[in-house]
Amino acid sequence: FSLAREKAPAIIFIDEIDAIAAQRVELGTSGEREVNRTFMQLLAEIDGFDPLGDVKIIGATNRIDILDPAILRPGRLDRLIHVPLPDGKGRAEIFKIHTRKMPLKEVDLNVLAKLTEGFSGADIKAVCTEAGYFAIREKRNYVSMDDFFKAIKKVRREESSEGYKDMFG
Incomplete structure (x- = not known):
């Protein structure tokens, strides 16, 4: 301070x-x-x-x-700004950002955006990271749609075990 x-x-x-x-x-x-x-x-x-x-x-x-x-209380943190979860278009843009340096093969970001309703930007980043890990484990130099499907399942499973999703957003 x-x-x-x-x-x-x-x-x-x-x-x-x-x-x-x-x-x-x-x-x-x-x-x-x-x-x-x-x-x-x-x-x-x-x-x-x-x-x-x-x-x-x-x-x-x-x-x-x-x-x-x-x-x-007034004079402290007296404004609340709710930042909602991204809509489908926003999720597609977030996927574009986090995959721009990833070698993708036959990946449809709009499909991924539809499959990730309720995901935050951080969740989508985690999906992209996990998809990359799945490709690495398979010793491939590209990331496939299947890698993203597995990553979405993994991130969704991790979130449900945390239990924060229903508390705020």
């Missing part, structure tokens, strides 16, 4: 802010106490005696349901 104030105008971006700004619980474990101290320090930096001035804070999470209401 002091560096951001010094270099202002500046933006502090905190990815997965839920890791330090989750609703406080009274478990009393040393880990929970440390997270609470970190959260209290974050609030002190935001609200403290040294005004933030031209320093803005952006936090990102896919677990908005567990954020402590204190972090969302």
